[in-house]
Amino acid sequence: MTLIAAKWSLDDYHKMIEAGLLDDRSVELMDGAIIQMVPEGIAHAFCCRGTAKYLRTILGERAEISEAHPISLPNDSEPEPDIAIIKAPDTLYRDRHPQPDDIFWLIEIANTTLINDLGAKRELYAQAGISEYWVMNLQTSELKIFRNLTANGYRAEISLNSGTISPLAFPEISIEISRLFR
Template structure:
């Protein structure tokens, strides 16, 4: 019997590759209205739908504590939106854990906010993406004050001063990045007269 002939695999340029479907914010919201995401927690980054795992008790408690504290700090004339859509552009709806923007709730009865005065994400399993991909989207949207509450390591990251990245990258990042311990106090840029103890935000 002659030896078997092995056919080499196709060249990299012709090898089959999985295709990633890109979605717009409009399509993403329409899918949600049809019930595609019932019981799930998706968000959209650069046209790709990401799914977060079920919200565990520390994450849920932190979102509640943040909402209580931030409402006291900002008061009337500000809208505090927990885990609601935000339309950064046609390809991005990061759905932040907490968004603060000047105005009234009815200002967003037709369109979602496109920027914010303060955004806070709670990180238990999402710290890396919150400090990278999401930070880049928020900076590009002109969000001047972005906080990430790390409930695992009990720290608060505060990112400020968004600035364009080097030419050609087409993105923006935060130049001022600080990390705070539970015993530290932090003031939002939009409410500098008030401050909050980091430990009061942690579950």
């Protein structure tokens, strides 16, 4: 006998949320599967807050910085990236979550989730058409940047421990790698 897991649509997932079925659970929808999220540790929370604060000072009114809030993707997915840099103003998201066309780039902060962030999440974001994706490895203070999206995923992978990087959406901005990991 072959077991087949049920796939959930975004609409199904939203109905479960509205009905309160997921109230006591920290979950996200990835490719039709409801996935339990890893509890956020102290180092992760500290880095997320600091990175978001730093990006807000650099980007100003050019973008919104969304911390650990859902984004809606076309492949029956509604993950909650640690940081999403999205189009302003925030009123765009009064009646919906940000979608791929709203997203400049995404950041996941990895302490215990590195394998998932470099594997399943990277594939999910590439399939959804997210043009730039960053993974901050808290164990090594290394920033992995994925760019040059093709039909087969991200073609370019850059690893940095120091120096600066300019996001594709804002080439005039220089982000200090060391400030991300402060």
